[in-house]
Amino acid sequence: MTRTLAWMTALLCAAGGPETSAAARESEPCESTRAEDDGADEDQNLDDLDPFSVRLQQDPVFRSQLKAGVMVERGLMHLSERLRQGRDGGLPSVSGKDPIVAKMALTALAFMANGNTTEHSPFSIELRQCLRWLVSRVKEVPSRSSISPPPTVLYFFDARDNLSRMHGHGYATWALALSFGMAMGGDSNSRDRFEIKRVLAGAVRCIEQSQTESGGWGYEYERGTFHEGSMTVTQLQALRSARDAGIHVDEEVIDSAVRYLRDSKIREGPRQGAYRYKLGDLNTSFALTAAAVSSLNQTGVYDDSDIDDGMEYMRQSDPLMNAKNEKFPWYSRLYATQAYWQYRELEPFRRFYPILVERISNAADPRDGAFNDGSEYGSDYSTALGVIALSVPFGYLPSFQR
Numbered sequence: 301m302t303r304t305l306a307w308m309t310a311l312l313c314a315a316g317g318p319e320t321s322a323a324a325r326e327s328e329p330c331e332s333t334r335a336e337d338d339g340a341d342e343d344q345n346l347d348d349l350d351p352f353s354v355r356l357q358q359d360p361v362f363r364s365q366l367k368a369g370v371m372v373e374r375g376l377m378h379l380s381e382r383l384r385q386g387r388d389g390g391l392p393s394v395s396g397k398d399p400i401v402a403k404m405a406l407t408a409l410a411f412m413a414n415g416n417t418t419e420h421s422p423f424s425i426e427l428r429q430c431l432r433w434l435v436s437r438v439k440e441v442p443s444r445s446s447i448s449p450p451p452t453v454l455y456f457f458d459a460r461d462n463l464s465r466m467h468g469h470g471y472a473t474w475a476l477a478l479s480f481g482m483a484m485g486g487d488s489n490s491r492d493r494f495e496i497k498r499v500l501a502g503a504v505r506c507i508e509q510s511q512t513e514s515g516g517w518g519y520e521y522e523r524g525t526f527h528e529g530s531m532t533v534t535q536l537q538a539l540r541s542a543r544d545a546g547i548h549v550d551e552e553v554i555d556s557a558v559r560y561l562r563d564s565k566i567r568e569g570p571r572q573g574a575y576r577y578k579l580g581d582l583n584t585s586f587a588l589t590a591a592a593v594s595s596l597n598q599t600g601v602y603d604d605s606d607i608d609d610g611m612e613y614m615r616q617s618d619p620l621m622n623a624k625n626e627k628f629p630w631y632s633r634l635y636a637t638q639a640y641w642q643y644r645e646l647e648p649f650r651r652f653y654p655i656l657v658e659r660i661s662n663a664a665d666p667r668d669g670a671f672n673d674g675s676e677y678g679s680d681y682s683t684a685l686g687v688i689a690l691s692v693p694f695g696y697l698p699s700f701q702r
Contacts, residue, residue, distance in 0.1 A: 361693075364654040368690040371661060372414055374669025375687040379407050380426045381668070382680055389433045393460060394678040400461045401468030403677070404433055406684035408475040413691035413700070417482065418492070431479055432492070434472050435499050441521055444509045453509065454502030455521045465519045466510065470534030473503040474541050478697055481545030497547075504542050507535045508553045514579055515560035528578040532560055533591040533635070540598050541699060558599055561592045562606055573613030586617045587632035594638035598699055602644060611643055620655045630675065630685040633660075637692040642702055653693065660686045 355362050385392050390404055408430035416423040418431070439457045443450035456464070456472040464471075480496050506521055516527030517535045536557040543549040564576045566584060574584035575592040593610040601607060614636065619626040626632055633656060640649035663673040663682070671686040672679040692700045 360654050361650050364657040368657050371664055372687050372690050375683045376423055378669040378683055383426050383429055389429055391680050397463055397676055399463040399468055400458050401456050401464040402471050403681050404430055405471035405475045410684045410687040412478055413688050413697050415696040435495050438499055451505050452502045453505045454499055455506050466517055466531055467534055470538045473538035476500045477541035477545045501547055504547055504549055508550050511553055515556035529564055529588050532557055533595045536595050565606055573609030587628045589613055590635040590639045594635045597642040615648055621651055630682050633689040634685050637689045641692050
């Protein structure tokens, strides 16, 4: 009950104040919530209701946030239980494909996205467990620097994981950067915090030296010639958060990555605004476009034609808002929520979020709270991503603030 009450308080704060309510009252309820409105008592005098009840009736996004809060609480409790079942401090292995590095990083992000810190919060123990696991899963790789002595270069690695590669490395770096920037990991002089800073700095060096000449990244930490958009998004997000946390990051690396994403955009024709799988490639997708737009937002690009064109393409091709089949649904939801939430106009988010909540609700297991729709990476992966996506408008993480 204590956790539930804490969640409800946080949700009410995150949902916004009178100004947000006024804007919400002016907007049209989305299709997914109109059915709920039809059952309301049309003759009830709103003047007789308290402000909370009025907003509950008139604002579909507010209703969705409250519902999301309950789902998130149950999802985090599922992840907490799964961490207790693991043998080495991590999540239990699943048969087949198991990107454990990425899953542990996303689980840490899920706890932090809901206001948890390593001290005095409902899931402090679990968050510390995730961070310590990540810090213990690095190996030193050769430095390409000409500086003597060369800086330490660290790569996130687990023997049972041959899938995460630089995706997992980027998510792990992002998680450590956010925890360090938010003064987590214990007191400023604690061993945990010292280790997080040491590993974070080494992980950043790994990202910097693995960037290709194109400005993008590939799947491996050794610098090569292959590059693609989703990998570039992950590394760029990690670097921006590390820089914000006070870790030195080469500005030219970030600038080159931003140019890579901008150059990936289709600038004319029926797919104008879509972002390519990689430079020179014809393949595009909603998920990649959402990822590119959200990453550009986090580098400080907000009021820009590349953002506007990307958002227009997203509105037209969004599988949730247009009732189409989703490709890479959990990945897509993670970045789409960020892109809509951080756009200067809230109307796309107000349409998208209630539908997102309903879709994830349909995947929620009533027995243990996990979000499970048959993901090949297991329910821990989909639960962590679902929790993060639902939590974006709560605004606890700097990466998610408007």
